[in-house]
Amino acid sequence: MTTLSSLLTEWESNSSFDKTISRLREHLEGFRKKQVRFASDPALLNLRIGIMGQVKAGKSTFLNALLFDGQPVLPQAATPKTANLTRITWGERHALQVEFYSLDEWQDLCRLASHQNDDSDAAKVARELQALLREARLSEAEVQRLLAQPVQTHEADDLPALIALMNEYVGNDGRYTPLVKMTHLFMPLPELKGFDVVDTPGMNDPVASRTQKTREYMQECDVVFFLSRASQFLDQSDMDLLTQQLPFSGVRRMALVGGQLDGAVLDDGYHQPSLAATLENLRRRLGERARTEIEKFARRNDDMGEEYAARAAMLRKLAAPILASTFAHGFAAWPPERWSEAMRHTHGQITDLAASEWGQPQGLTKEQWLEIANFAPLRQAYDEERALKAETLQRQKDESA
Numbered sequence: 001m002t003t004l005s006s007l008l009t010e011w012e013s014n015s016s017f018d019k020t021i022s023r024l025r026e027h028l029e030g031f032r033k034k035q036v037r038f039a040s041d042p043a044l045l046n047l048r049i050g051i052m053g054q055v056k057a058g059k060s061t062f063l064n065a066l067l068f069d070g071q072p073v074l075p076q077a078a079t080p081k082t083a084n085l086t087r088i089t090w091g092e093r094h095a096l097q098v099e100f101y102s103l104d105e106w107q108d109l110c111r112l113a114s115h116q117n118d119d120s121d122a123a124k125v126a127r128e129l130q131a132l133l134r135e136a137r138l139s140e141a142e143v144q145r146l147l148a149q150p151v152q153t154h155e156a157d158d159l160p161a162l163i164a165l166m167n168e169y170v171g172n173d174g175r176y177t178p179l180v181k182m183t184h185l186f187m188p189l190p191e192l193k194g195f196d197v198v199d200t201p202g203m204n205d206p207v208a209s210r211t212q213k214t215r216e217y218m219q220e221c222d223v224v225f226f227l228s229r230a231s232q233f234l235d236q237s238d239m240d241l242l243t244q245q246l247p248f249s250g251v252r253r254m255a256l257v258g259g260q261l262d263g264a265v266l267d268d269g270y271h272q273p274s275l276a277a278t279l280e281n282l283r284r285r286l287g288e289r290a291r292t293e294i295e296k297f298a299r300r301n302d303d304m305g306e307e308y309a310a311r312a313a314m315l316r317k318l319a320a321p322i323l324a325s326t327f328a329h330g331f332a333a334w335p336p337e338r339w340s341e342a343m344r345h346t347h348g349q350i351t352d353l354a355a356s357e358w359g360q361p362q363g364l365t366k367e368q369w370l371e372i373a374n375f376a377p378l379r380q381a382y383d384e385e386r387a388l389k390a391e392t393l394q395r396q397k398d399e400s401a
Contacts, residue, residue, distance in 0.1 A: 046089070046196045047389040049382075050218055053227035054237055055201060058259045058326060062227060063088075063199050065326045065375070066382060067192075070334050073163055073185070074199055075171045084170055084182055085213050086199040091186025094156040096165045099182040103147045105209045106179070125207055132178040146179055162187070182213055194389060223253045223385045230264035230323055233286045234293045243297060253388075255381045256294075256318040258286050261325040261372055262346050269353045275368055283323060291319045322377045329373035332366050 051059045060074040067073075067088070074086055101109070112118070113126035133143070146152075156162040162185070168174045170183055198221070200214045218224070228238045258264075264282050265275070272278040294315055301312035327343050339347065351363035364372075 046194055047223065047386070048196045048198070048221045049385060050198050050200060050221035050224045051227065052200055052218065052224050052241070053259075054229075054241060057227040057229055059199050059227055060086075061326045062225075062257070062259060063197065065329055066378065067189075067197065070330055070338060071159065071163070072340075073159070073166065075166060084180055084201055084210060085217060086170070086182070087184045087217070088192065088197040088199070089184065089186055090189065090192035090195070092188060093186065094158060094162040094188065095153060095186040096156065096162060096169065097151065097153045097184035097186070098169050098176070098180055099184075100146050100150045100152075100176075100179045101181050101209065102150055103144075105181070106147050108209070109207070122208065129178040129207075135173075136175050136178065138175070143179065146176065159187075181210055195386065223255075225255050225257055225381075226318070227257045227259045228321075230258040230261045230282065230286060231267055233258050233264075233321075234289055239293060239297070253385060254314060254318055255385075256290065256321040257378065258290075258321045258323040259326065261323050261374070262327045262350060264323075265325075265372060266346075266349055266353060269350075270357055272357075274358050275354070275364065275371070279371065286321065286323060287319075290321045294319045322374065322381065324374040324378050325372045328369045329375045331364075332369040332373060 051063055053059055064070055064072060064074050109126045109129060112123050113130045115123055154165055156165055166183070166185075169176045169180050171177060174180075198217055200218065201210055226238075226242070228234050232238075261282070264286075265278055268282055269275070269278045272281060298312040298315040301308040301315065327346050330339060330343055331347055336344075354360040354363050
């Protein structure tokens with residue numbers, strides 16, 4: 001540890017190493033945090049499960065279906081401006097802990113927003129956050145008060161009250177949404193005991209302070225579900241995200257999910273004679289892409305030496321993605337009155353596709369929706385990670401010693 005710190009200090013004088021030094025320091029800080037974390041009894045620790053992917057990859061919808069039977073506990077981030085990291089933990093009572101931007105972070109966003117000729121995503125989002133704040137009509141005194149005491153905790157009597165609180169702080173029209181950087185949900189659900197689950201805003205979040213918060217948390221995760229939209233499966237942004245996050249991450253187990261499969265069915269279905277043929281074509285095509293892209297990345301890790309061999313092996317396990325659709329799961333499992341507007345729209349599109357191209361004027365059967373949903377392997381993967389908690393944490397502690 002001391003030697004590594006000394007080398008980092010020495011190398012910092014060479015500007016060509018700036019990016020490498022930054023990542024090394026990030027890795028060192030993550031290592032130190034793990035040492036502190038594992039100084040206690042592993043049996044008392046929570047297994048940290050991260051849900052990772054680009055902004056708009058469907059992470060919130062995925063978690064709502066996986067953990068809350070589709071109830072909209074985690075609001076969908078309709079645009080990057082409302083995205084924030086949400087951590088979910090067991091608690092004796094329903095509660096919401098909110099972390100606001102600091103005064104310095106908010107001033108940085110204000111300065112960025114003032115650059116009207118700046119067309120970068122970061123500047124656009126900064127201006128959108130300011131516009132949201134104007135719509136919220138908070139007084140300047142209240143804004144300053146919230147930014148000066150960055151963490152607040154609010155208790156709720158039940159889940160509906162907690163959802164209402166969430167909407168106030170992270171909903172698209174929430175009163176305090178533009179000032180919120182991170183939220184922490186506490187829920188008295190037995191299945192959450194011993195686990196932390198985090199919904200990330202995506203590493204391509206244009207707000208730098210939120211991206212940094214995501215990076216810090218992902219370094220501490222033990223297990224990651226990486227979501228990629230099936231209609232744009234493992235595109236360049238996804239691969240950039242994987243290559244940027246994994247090299248110095250402490251993650252030891254990953255599952256690759258080709259989410260929003262319903263969108264890919266709509267893209268491919270008009271060229272296929274049936275749903276079965278459509279799904280077969282998608283599994284073959286997306287499976288081949290996963291094997292090709294993941295193998296390229298794994299080989300780069302192979303070339304980096306023996307210490308990267310375990311990471312390469314973990315990456316190769318991603319070559320067998322789970323293709324799934326949260327919407328299709330909802331169509332099969334939930335009554336129509338629980339469907340969102342986006343779900344109703346997608347249901348209508350696929351029903352029209354089945355009628356016009358596949359000779360099914362009544363639309364898809366429940367069994368066919370379940371086939372698109374493919375939720376059983378998702379639940380199995382999640383349950384397996386939970387069952388392996390003790391083994392995963394002990395290995396992490398051994399490697400941090």
